[in-house]
Amino acid sequence: MLFMAIALTAKAQMIFPEKYSGCNTDMFSMENDTTIARVSDQVLIQVITGGFDEKVIKHIHGILSLQILVDSLGNSCLLSLLDKTNYKSKSLNLKQSIDSGLHWNSIKSKVSALVQIEFMEDKSITVKRLGLNRFRGWHFITDKVQPYIRNTDKLKNHNTTNTPEIFRDKRSKAIWKLYNFSNSMMPNNFVRSVDVDSKGVVWFCTDYGVVRIENDSWTIFDERNTAFPVNNTGLVWTTNLKIDNQDRVWVDASQKLFRYDGKNWMNLDSIYPLLKQDSIMKSLRNVNDISIDRNGILWFCTYTGLIRNENDSFVQSAPKNCPLPSFNVKELFIDKNYIQWIATDSGVVKIVNDNWTIYNTNNSPLPSNSVASIQGDSIGNIWIAMNMRKQQGGLAKIDTSGNWTLYDTSNSGLPDMTVWKIVVDNNIVWLCMHSGGLVRIEGDKWSIFDVNNSTIPDGSAIFKLVNDKKGNKWIGTNKGLVFTDNE
Numbered sequence: 412m413l414f415m416a417i418a419l420t421a422k423a424q425m426i427f428p429e430k431y432s433g434c435n436t437d438m439f440s441m442e443n444d445t446t447i448a449r450v451s452d453q454v455l456i457q458v459i460t461g462g463f464d465e466k467v468i469k470h471i472h473g474i475l476s477l478q479i480l481v482d483s484l485g486n487s488c489l490l491s492l493l494d495k496t497n498y499k500s501k502s503l504n505l506k507q508s509i510d511s512g513l514h515w516n517s518i519k520s521k522v523s524a525l526v527q528i529e530f531m532e533d534k535s536i537t538v539k540r541l542g543l544n545r546f547r548g549w550h551f552i553t554d555k556v557q558p559y560i561r562n563t564d565k566l567k568n569h570n571t572t573n574t575p576e577i578f579r580d581k582r583s584k585a586i587w588k589l590y591n592f593s594n595s596m597m598p599n600n601f602v603r604s605v606d607v608d609s610k611g612v613v614w615f616c617t618d619y620g621v622v623r624i625e626n627d628s629w630t631i632f633d634e635r636n637t638a639f640p641v642n643n644t645g646l647v648w649t650t651n652l653k654i655d656n657q658d659r660v661w662v663d664a665s666q667k668l669f670r671y672d673g674k675n676w677m678n679l680d681s682i683y684p685l686l687k688q689d690s691i692m693k694s695l696r697n698v699n700d701i702s703i704d705r706n707g708i709l710w711f712c713t714y715t716g717l718i719r720n721e722n723d724s725f726v727q728s729a730p731k732n733c734p735l736p737s738f739n740v741k742e743l744f745i746d747k748n749y750i751q752w753i754a755t756d757s758g759v760v761k762i763v764n765d766n767w768t769i770y771n772t773n774n775s776p777l778p779s780n781s782v783a784s785i786q787g788d789s790i791g792n793i794w795i796a797m798n799m800r801k802q803q804g805g806l807a808k809i810d811t812s813g814n815w816t817l818y819d820t821s822n823s824g825l826p827d828m829t830v831w832k833i834v835v836d837n838n839i840v841w842l843c844m845h846s847g848g849l850v851r852i853e854g855d856k857w858s859i860f861d862v863n864n865s866t867i868p869d870g871s872a873i874f875k876l877v878n879d880k881k882g883n884k885w886i887g888t889n890k891g892l893v894f895t896d897n898e
Contacts, residue, residue, distance in 0.1 A: 424436045424439075424490070424781070425478065425490055425491040426478045426490075426491055426523070426525065427476060427477075427478055427491035427492050427493040428491070428493060429491060429492045429493065429494060429500060430490070430491045431489050431490060431491065431492075431506055433488065433510075434480050434488035434489075434490050435480075435482075435488070436480070436490070436756075437737055437738075437739055437756065437757070438520070438521060438714055438715075438738075438739050439480060439520075439521040439522055439523050440520065440521070440522050440523070441522070441523050441525075441542070441543045442522055442523070442524060442525070442540070442541075442542045442543070442552060443542050443543065443552075444542055444550075444552055445542070445552060445553070445554065445555070446524070446540050446542075446552055446553065446554050447518055447522045447524075448479075448481035448485070448515045448516065448518055448522050448524045449515060449516045449554055450513070450514070450515045450516065452538040454513070455513070455526065455528070455538055456528070456536050456538065458508055458509060458512045458513040459475070459477075459505065459508060459509065459513075459528060460536075461508045461512060462503060462504025462505065462507060462508035463503060463504070464502075467498055467502065467503065470497070471496055471497060471498055471530045472496065472497055472530045472531065472532050473494075473495045473496030473497055473529070473530060474495040474496065474527060474528070474529045474530075475492065475493075475494060475495070475496055475500075475503075475505075475527070475528045475529075475530075476492060476493040476495070476525070476526070476527050476528075476541075477489065477491075477492050477505070477509070477525070477526045477527075477528070478490045478491040478492065478523055478524075478525055479509060479513070479523070479524045479525075479526060480521060480522075480523055480524075481515045481518065481521065481522055481523075481524050482521050483517060483518055483519065483520060483521065484517060485514045485515040485516055485517050485518070486514065486515075487509050487510055487513040487514065487515065488509075488510055489505060489506045489509045489510060490523065492505065496530060524540065525540065525541035525542070525543075526538065526539075526540060526541075527539040527540070527541060539551050540552050540553070567598075568592055568596055568597060568598050570594070570595060570596050571596070572596075573590060573594070573595040573596055573627070573629070574594050574595070575588040575589055575590045575591075575594055575595055575866075575894070576588065576589040576591075576594060576866050577866070578864075578865055578866045580864060580865075580897070583897060585895055585896055585897035585898075586894075586895065586896050586897075587860075587865040587866040587867075587893065587894070587895045587897070588866060588893065588894040588895070589866035589867075589868065589891050589892070589893055590891055590892040590893075590894070591868075591890065591891030591892075592891075595629075596622075596629045596631070597617065597622065597891065597892065598617055598619035598620055598622070598631055598633065599617040599618045599619040599620075600617075600888075600889065600890050600891050601617055601618045601889050602615050602616065602617055602874065602875070602887030602888060602889075602891065602892045603616045603617075603649070603650050603651070603874045603875065603887060604616040604649075604650065604651050604652040604653075604874065604875050604887060605652070605875045605876070605877045605885045605886070605887045605892070606652055606653055606654045606660075606877055607654070607877055607878070607879045607880070607885070608654045608658045608660075609658055609880075610625075610658070611879055611880045611881070612624065612625045613625075613879065613885055614652055614654065614660055615652065615885070615887060615892060616649035616650055616651065616652045616662065616887075617649060618646050618647075618648050618649070619631075619633060619646060619647055620632050620633030620634075620637075620639065620647045620649060620664075621633075621639075621649050621652065621660075621662055621664070632671075632676065633647045634647050637664075637669070637676040638669070638676060638677075638678055639664040639665065639667075639669065639676070640664065640665045640667055641665065642665040642666070646665075647664060647665060648664070648665050649662055649663065649664045649665075650663050650698070651663040651698050651699070651700060651701050652701070653701035653702065653703060653709065655703060655707065655709055656703070656707040658673065659671060659672055659673075661701055661709065663698045663701075666696045666697065667679070667680075667696060668695045668696070668698065670682060679692065679695060680692070683725070690715075690727070691718055691725045691727055693715070694711070694713040694714070694715045694716055694718055694727070695711060695713065695718065695725075697713050697714035697715060698711055698712070698713050699712045699713060699714065699739070699740060699741050699742070700712040700740075700741060700742045700743075702742070702743055702744075704745045705745075708720065708721045709721075710728075710743045712740040712741060712742055712743055712754075713738075713740060714738070714739050714740075715738045715739075716728070716735070716738045716740060717735075717740045717743060717753065734760075734767045734769070735753070735755060735760060736755055736757035736758045736760065736769050736771065736780075737755040737756050737757035737758075738755075739755055739756045739757075740753060740754070740755055741754040741755060741756065741782060741783055741784065741785075742754040742782075742783070742784050742785050742786075743785075744785050744786050744787055744793075746787045746791070746793075750762065750763050752785050752787070752793060753785070754782040754783065754784060754785040754795070755780075755782060756780065756781050756782070757771065757780050758770055758771030758772075758777065758780045758782065759771075759775075759777070759782055759785060759795060775815065776807065776815040776817055777795070777797075777807060778797060778803050778804070778805060778807070778817060778819075779797040779803035779804065781797060781798055781803075782795055782796070782797060782798075783796045783797060783798035783830060783831055783832070784796040784830065784831065784832045784833040785833065786833040786834065786835045786840075787835065788835050788837075788838055788840060789835075789837050789838045790811070790838060791810075791811040792808050792809065792810050792811065793808065793809040794806065794807070794808055794833050794835070794840055795807040795808070795809070795833075796830035796831070796832070796833050796842065797828075797829075797830065798829050798830065798831060798845070803828075804819075804827075804828030804829050804830070805817060805818055805819040805820075805825060805828050805830070806818040806819075806823070806825065806830055806842065823857060824850060824852075824857025824858070824859060825842075825844075825847075825850065826844060826846070826847025826848055826850065826859055826861070827844055827845055827846050827847045829844065829845030829846070830842050830843070830844060830845070831843045831844065831845060831872065831873065831874055832873070832874065832875055832876070834875075834876045834877070836878060838853065838854075839851060839852070839853045840852040840853075841876050843873035843874060843875060843876055843886075844872075844873055845872050846870055846871070846872065847859065847861060848860050848861030848862070848865070848867050848873070849861070849865070849867055849873055849876070849886065860895075860897070865893070865895065865897075866893055866895075867886070867888065867893055868888060868890035868891060871888040871889055871890040871891075872888060872889045873886060873887070873888050874887045874888065874889070875887040881896075882896070882898065883895065883896045884896075884897065
């Protein structure tokens with residue numbers, strides 16, 4: 412079985428350690444509680460063992476775990492595998508057999524099917540399928556839809572007060588606090604997005620709803636007091652949150668966009684009924700990030716393009732006739748000259764007066780086309796984060812002269828090679844890491860905040876950092892909400 416730590420923070424496209432190239436990895440989903448891509452066990456076994464020679468067929472035993480991309484036509488592409496058999500995977504000819512010979516039922520959109528095949532000592536072969544959801548983690552699934560019974564009492568946090576874990580840094584005098592399910596009123600430890608309104612009220616997303624902190628008073632918004640939908644795992648899974656210049660809260664709740672006006676939460680289907688069947692509304696069900704520019708325009712980075720909301724009207728800024736290398740837009744940064752920098756999973760786009768430049772591994776020093784975040788500092792440098800591991804991850808900087816600098820674990824203070832988010836506070840750059848803590852860059856000085864000098868939980872993934880009106884920082888992780896007055 413896969414490691415839970417990988418499962419619960421997985422944004423990486425390749426699940427297993429042995430990876431294969433040649434697959435189109437734009438926009439695919441994981442199977443959840445029911446198989447989407449379907450083929451008989453007999454066909455699976457016939458195709459997978461079709462490349463075995465006679466000796467392997469007679470003597471193989473152990474478990475093969477395969478990650479196979481299945482497109483809408485039912486074609487296969489082997490993406491990664493974990494080989495726990497008594498033969499090396501190179502001798503099994505799996506890539507050729509699967510890519511050329513394995514055909515599934517037609518489906519609506521591309522999925523990643525996880526297949527576990529066990530070769531027994533008695534020559535029998537069993538096939539199992541794995542699915543992933545964030546409540547149950549990795550688990551075996553079948554073609555049959557399983558009803559989900561939500562244990563609301565188990566999910567309910569019975570804490571009525573907050574007693575966060577506190578750390579005081581003797582050197583800097585900074586205070587760090589950790590709020591989690593055990594020591595506070597938090598409904599869940601996964602904090603994927605945080606923002607602060609003009610009054611200093613803190614808002615953050617969790618897997619069980621949205622939380623508002625106002626003068627130490629906590630309010631939880633979930634399916635009991637809003638129209639937030641419960642998803643098929645029984646959760647109100649809120650993933651992206653942004654507050655506009657009117658202090659309205661925009662949030663993605665179970666893949667539906669809502670707006671809070673201070674009194675009511677409104678589904679965008681009801682606010683913009685004419686958009687209900689429009690492609691824009693469909694895009695807004697798959698939001699990667701929400702940002703706001705200096706003119707107060709909201710930008711929605713989605714799996715299917717870039718959409719802006721100006722004067723309460725939605726406009727598709729990256730339709731399918733534009734030269735985006737991928738419509739899976741991760742983040743947008745607009746500099747002081749209104750130059751747009753767009754992060755996608757197929758490189759970086761720079762737009763100057765409708766002139767487009769695309770940076771990728773073929774024409775630039777980018778170590779990976781999978782760009783997770785892009786921001787600029789007050790000096791004019793552009794910072795680019797990759798969310799791949801090992802040699803393809805890390806950080807890149809383009810200075811004002813157009814020179815590139817690459818940072819990795821060997822030449823910088825990076826604790827690992829996977830950066831989820833870049834946050835710039837004037838001339839200070841903060842990096843939210845997959846593991847290893849929070850990185851602060853000021854000039855040539857790199858600092859790391861982790862379990863040794865803060866309340867950032869050991870091994871946690873950091874998703875977001877935001878400053879409040881007093882300069883305090885609120886940090887969202889997969890193990891709780893962190894507060895600090897550290898500068």
